[in-house]
Amino acid sequence: MPTESAGQRGPRATLADVAAAAGVNASTVSRALATPGRGNPETRERIIRIAEELNYTPSPSGRALASGRTSAVAVLVSDVTNPFYFGIIRGTQHELRTAGYSQLLVHTEEDPGIEESTLMRMRGSFDGAILAAPRLSDARLAEFAAEIPLVVINRPTAGVPSVFIDTPRGFEQSIEHLVSLGHRRICYAAGPTNSWASDIRWRAVRASGERLGIETIRIGPFEPRTRFGGAAADAALNTGATACVAFNDLLAIGMLSRFAERGVRVPEDMSIVGCDDIFGADFCSPPLTTLTAPIERAGRVAVSMLMEMISPTAPQAPARTGVLLATHLTIRSSTGPYTPTEQPTPSGAS
Structure with missing residues (x-):
């Protein structure tokens, strides 16, 4: 035969x-x-x-990926101009250099299409990938993870190794802090529509409000950049809230600038909380209360997890599938006690 x-x-x-x-x-x-x-x-x-x-x-690109001959790792970030990603880039760069790998930095411009095309067209150019706050759907991320060794940062997804900075718990701390100062109506300035992180932060704010018996209001979405802080500040004032927690520090800093233009005193008239504790958050006027996150460490841990998958010299222990990094609230001068405006005494009252 x-x-x-x-x-x-x-x-x-x-x-x-x-x-x-x-x-x-x-x-x-x-x-x-x-x-x-x-x-x-x-x-x-x-x-x-x-x-x-x-x-x-294996295809030619697949052989390169499997053998590790490229000695390069792609690092995809949503907005390379956002200081939040500076720490991640520093962390990944340092850890990759130590491991003998080069870093291919890709700016995806908050666009899931760019993320997808990069992973598809460039997969023969790197041994693995790290995606910081990706905008791809959970299903698409899982599909890529089945073909390419990858780790995501700030996006827990079933079947995809991830490093998650626990900002939801940090937002709970922010609400608790504001309630302890007497605030009973608090708004959340949301991030981009397609941001998984923005949605989970809002859920944390809303759940904390329900637990503590105060009103929470969502405004936005807003692009996470300072120039959109003006619109966020105006929207916050229209809600009648006395405090606001913002999606990130850039948005919060833009809000501070707009409040100053309008003569709104911070924190006397409005308290503001940011997220990430980026460089410059403590130089604002007033200095910004914010969530301090281990951003650079997240980049280092993501590389360590990826090396467990692709490095020939990695230990034989099973690769980690998820790491949770805690945050803490750093209190500065942008938050303060809520003092109700005194009403004038009616004429003739005793």
């Missing part, structure tokens, strides 16, 4: 197909096929057998 030639086999399987059939993740398949001396020998033999049965042959 003639043997079946390679050309007579069915469609070539993908890395994800092999991983699913073997019951392991895609990074395990990549390591098993690229680094013979690593991992459990039985697991590696099983993966090789399944790959052959499924007619899996």
